[in-house]
Amino acid sequence: MVTTRRTFLGMGTAAGLAAGMTPSLAFGQASIASVASTFGPPDGLALLSRNENPYGPAPSAIEAIAASAKNGCYYANRGLEKLTAMIAERHGVSPKQVVLGSGSTEILCAIALAWGAKGKIVAPGLFWDSTVKYGEAKGVSAVRVPLASDMSVDLAGMEAAFNEGGVSLVHVCNPNNPTGMVVPAAQLRALAAKVTPTTTLLVDEAYNELTDDPEAETLVDLVREGQDVIVCRTFSKIYGMAGMRVGYALTSEENAALISTYLMSFGGNVSGLAAAIAAYDDYGFLTQSKAMVQEGRQMILDAVATAGLTALPSQTNFVYVEVPDANAVQAAMAERDIAIRGAYGEWTQYSRVSCGYMEDVARYAAALPEIIDQLRA
Numbered sequence: 001m002v003t004t005r006r007t008f009l010g011m012g013t014a015a016g017l018a019a020g021m022t023p024s025l026a027f028g029q030a031s032i033a034s035v036a037s038t039f040g041p042p043d044g045l046a047l048l049s050r051n052e053n054p055y056g057p058a059p060s061a062i063e064a065i066a067a068s069a070k071n072g073c074y075y076a077n078r079g080l081e082k083l084t085a086m087i088a089e090r091h092g093v094s095p096k097q098v099v100l101g102s103g104s105t106e107i108l109c110a111i112a113l114a115w116g117a118k119g120k121i122v123a124p125g126l127f128w129d130s131t132v133k134y135g136e137a138k139g140v141s142a143v144r145v146p147l148a149s150d151m152s153v154d155l156a157g158m159e160a161a162f163n164e165g166g167v168s169l170v171h172v173c174n175p176n177n178p179t180g181m182v183v184p185a186a187q188l189r190a191l192a193a194k195v196t197p198t199t200t201l202l203v204d205e206a207y208n209e210l211t212d213d214p215e216a217e218t219l220v221d222l223v224r225e226g227q228d229v230i231v232c233r234t235f236s237k238i239y240g241m242a243g244m245r246v247g248y249a250l251t252s253e254e255n256a257a258l259i260s261t262y263l264m265s266f267g268g269n270v271s272g273l274a275a276a277i278a279a280y281d282d283y284g285f286l287t288q289s290k291a292m293v294q295e296g297r298q299m300i301l302d303a304v305a306t307a308g309l310t311a312l313p314s315q316t317n318f319v320y321v322e323v324p325d326a327n328a329v330q331a332a333m334a335e336r337d338i339a340i341r342g343a344y345g346e347w348t349q350y351s352r353v354s355c356g357y358m359e360d361v362a363r364y365a366a367a368l369p370e371i372i373d374q375l376r377a
């Protein structure tokens with residue numbers, strides 16, 4: 001018998017058993033609904049702890065994932081080239097200046113290893129430091145500069161640490177996570193002017209598109225000018241595609257080539273790339289996504305005020321709230337099936353909450369004043 005696509009699909013169970021599969025695989029027991037519910041939060045949980053954006057992926061992205069699913073049998077080279085070209089065009093750089101990765105995490109880890117092999121990394125005391133820690137676990141040395149008293153990134157302190165010498169990379173996250181605060185552009189540019197003649201400045205702009213003025217906050221223009229700057233971006237935040245794992249860096253051709261030698265996954269999967277290509281210029285969706293984030297953020301800020309608390313000024317999809325005890329607030333929220341972050345190390349007086357579905361943010365907003373009253377009693 002000649003095996004056509006139809007007869008192949010129809011072979012089903014008997015063929016599965018004949019092929020030596022276990023009965024559960026042969027019978028194909030997982031229903032599509034149960035596969036889908038394997039991802040995302042369990043029923044009833046308000047997931048506000050991880051800076052995801054449940055208003056994505058864009059409808060255009062979801063359509064593209066479905067339409068390209070069959071092409072998952074192929075490696076993703078052409079999609080990779082297409083998205084690289086789109087990103088290069090938007091930012092006015094050459095495709096060789098763009099590196100795509102499995103989320104920006106892969107790229108940031110690669111940078112930590114590559115630059116860590118050349119010298120020390122200077123970074124703030126509190127920022128999204130998973131990737132620097134990844135480097136440290138492999139022998140990279142990092143100098144952490146405490147935040148200023150207003151919780152901003154201490155750029156003068158970072159410059160002083162850079163001036164100590166032996167530094168290969170200065171790493172800033174703008175806006176910063178978990179504080180949500182923007183690093184003032186003029187000051188960051190002044191730091192770039194000091195650092196980049198000899199050393200690389202890395203700016204993780206994961207939340208750039210959610211800021212009030214993304215163009216004013218980005219340092220991509222310094223990449224275009226040829227300064228030694230790496231800017232990292234992601235599809236995980238405004239695009240609402242955290243689980244699709246697509247991120248990218250913009251930098252010089254030389255830096256891009258070095259980063260690429262440290263990547264482990266060769267740049268992407270069909271579904272993630274299809275979604276990213278479809279949504280990249282979907283400005284209708286992006287406007288809506290940002291509006292939902294802003295609405296959720298305002299709801300959080302209103303609850304903070306009602307609870308008699310204060311929060312740092314956020315331009316992201318999360319808010320860092322000053323509380324009596326971050327771990328106690330996290331535990332009390334968990335009792336109500338609301339997931340938020342607990343203390344980050346020594347920062348026990350700050351609690352980070354992300355914007356999620358509006359109804360979930362509303363549950364947080366209703367619970368916060370109650371919980372704070374109980375903690376104060």
Ligand SMILES: Cc1ncc(COP(=O)(O)O)c(C=O)c1O
Nearest residue numbers: 103104105128177206234236247
């Ligand atoms: C500042 C920052 N950079 C990078 C990432 C990693 O994002 P991804 O690997 O999903 O692109 C995160 C995730 O929360 C983040 O907060």
